[in-house]
Amino acid sequence: MAEVPGLFDPVEIGGVRLRNRTLLPSMTTRLADDAGHVTDATLAYYRARAEGGVGLVTVEMASPEIAGKHRFRELGIYDDMFLPGLRRLVDTLHEAGARASIQLGHGGSRARSAVSGTTPVAPSAVPTPVFEIDAELAVPEAMSHARIRETVDAYVAAAARAQRAGFDMVELHGAHGYLISQFLSPLENTRSDVYGGSLENRARFGLEILRRIKSEVPGLPVIFRIGVEDFFPGGLTADEGMQVGRWAEQGGADAVSVTAGHYRSLPAAERMIPPMAYPAATFVEYAARMKQLVDVPVIGVGRLGDPDLAAAAVADGKLDIVALGRPLIADPHWVAKAQAGVPVRRCLACNHCITNMRSGAQLSCVVNPATGREDVYDGASAPGGRRIVVLGAGPAGLTYASQVAEGNDVTVIDTADRAGGAFRLTGLAPRFNDVAAAEPTFTAYVEELERTCRLGGVRFRYGSEATGDDLRGADVVVVATGAHYRFGLGAVVPRLLRTRAARWKAAARLFASPRVRDALYYRLRTGRGAGLAGRLPLDPGTTVLVVGDAARAGKAREAITSAFDAALAPSARSAPTP
Structure with a gap:
């Protein structure tokens, strides 16, 4: 019996x-310079994931020719000038x-x-x-046979360049509405020659x-990435996608990477990077089906951030390699932690990393403020040997406690009966970061973060206020008690969420309004930390830090970043009591 x-x-x-x-799939970072050269920030971002234990790092999409560039600050490989940085x-990564x-x-x-300078x-x-950055209706030029040959030649030259740079393999992107995918789609490929019509012709390119x-x-292995189902009329179907995967193996592919979704997908393009309301392991059954058809390794993707779920997908024979995109953005040490059996920082699948990047910003993450700024935090660590009391067990308080647990005596106190604070209510709202909210996502994040703290030796006390005895002798007191609503809304908004009334059609439309959401996050809330800090019975010389919503009411990313920065650079944000 096979093991x-x-x-x-x-x-x-x-x-x-x-x-x-495990595999880090391609995700645009915008960490290259304007021309497309590797930067120190690029190196730091990928180094963090490699040091975190991932088996294969797939560097972000790079076009084989300048006409294919689709993002500003996209990594370049279409010219030899990029070779030094790629090396x-x-x-x-190898180191x-x-x-x-x-x-x-x-x-x-x-x-x-506007990006490529060409049609x-x-x-x-x-x-x-x-x-x-902004929307446009692009009208492309249909490729002649000569133009097709030019592009194919460019792919071959780019692959050779990758080999010269030392890459162990390359991946061909045949998914999500990019050029190879466009040839596969009957809606986007209306040709009547040998590159259009039948599936065999559409797959030819x-x-x-x-x-x-x-x-x-x-000597250069090639992974063929195929979006097996486009989810729109006139797109590639699953049956067709499976056949293309078989043909790819016959054509020499050393592995088939199976995903799904397209920019034209219905009901929305988010299907290709499924957010929190979609089921876990969204595309695994497609990978399992492909695995029955090909003998080369099959790579699967799609909401596999739960280590147990990822391990089961491999053990059950549904795929051979797990691609972890957003989970490795949220926690670059996901692999090492999962292998050691300790909690990982759970990805919310909120798609902030995608939507914020598309607006022109470099890659960032709600729960991992170091994403895209790894070089800024290089070597940063919290001072040790201190007694620290954290007031509040919401995401800011838990984040701070998790960062300072090692080498310090840390206690977290909260008047609620469990961790999470108002963040637990967030999952009851209609939307979070422009995607449908799902309560289990926030619960898993809070519970794993609390478990991380406990494993680090952090003590928790729930259901009571901090007393003078709790604070006596503390070197640092962190106020992470969150914000409160003005005008008596503190009772109204939670009730709307707990009764699910906020998800009724009329209320959901109201909550979806940018102006209403701005009011709910900022204008109708105020941080209560400064007032509380002034009333605490503290010893002279105790440092007080006010973090998260307690300092300034806002969004989750701002609160978590505030706590993260305060933990790793406390001297710049602290003020001893007189």
Whole structure:
């Protein structure tokens, strides 16, 4: 009887051995410079994930030709001038023990002229709504046979460049409405020649690229990423996607990465990066189906941030390698922690990382303020040997306590009967960060963060106020008691949420209004920390820190960042009592 593989067992792709069955998939960071060169911030971001134990790092999408650039500050690989930086990046990943891949992806009709400086190209001149900082209806130029050959040549040259940079393998992006995916979609590919019509013809472009790379860049493994289901009329269907995956294996693919969704997906494009209201392991059954059809390793993705769920997907034979995108943004040490059996910082699947990046900002995260700023926090750690009392067990208080637990005596006190504060109510609201809210997501985040604190030696006391005895002898008192609503709304808003009235159609429309949400986060709430801090019976010399909503009412990311920064740079934000 064959031994059942585990999530942390090695696996090979095209003869390249990975130390475990985890993978960081391609996600745009905007950490390159304006031209597309690797920066110190790029290195720090990827180094953190490699040092955190992931088996394979797939560096973000890089276009094989300038016409395919779809983001400002997109990483470049279309010219030899990018090689020095790419070599530094590969060396950084290898030094940290991870294997390195890079995703070769072409924006096609999604590559705006404002970004690339050229007219976008696509299989057909189908108008395409695109969003890169602002919205535009792009009308691409239909590719001639000569233009197709030029693009295929560019893919081959980019793959060879990746090999020269030291990458262990490359990934071809055939999903989510980018160029290879556009050729696969009947709605976006209306051609009547050998590249249009039948599925075999629509798959020809991507498979030609694959075969050419395998033939002309010997020794370089290739992962073929396929979006097997587009979720819109005229898109690729699951049956067709499975067939393309089989053809990819026959064409030389060393692994098939299975995902789903498209920018045109219904009811919304969010389906390709499923937020919290979607079920966990969203696309795993597609991977399981592909695994029955191909003999090469199958990579699966889609809300697999629960370590037990990820491990079960491998153990049950549904996939061979787990791709962890947002979970590794939230916690770069997810793999090492999961392997050690300790809690991970749970991703909320709120898609802040995606929506905020599309607005032009660099990659960031609600629950991990270091994301995209790893170089800023490099070497930062909380001072030790202190007695610390944290008032409030909401996300700010828990974040602070988790960061200072090591080497300090930490107690968290909250008048509520459990951790989470008002954050637990957030899951009852209609929306969070422009996606439908789901209560279990917030519960899991709070519970795992509390468990992290307890494992670090933090003591908790619920259901009572802090007394003078609690505060006596404290070196630091952290006020993380949150904000309160003005005008008597403190009783009304929680009642609306607990009774689910906020999700009634009329109320949900009201809560969806940017003006109403701005009022609920900011204008109708005020931090209560300063007033409380002034009334605390403290010893002379005790440092008081007011963090999160207690300092300034706002959104969760602002509160968590405030606590995170205060823990790691307390001298810049503290004020001893007189």
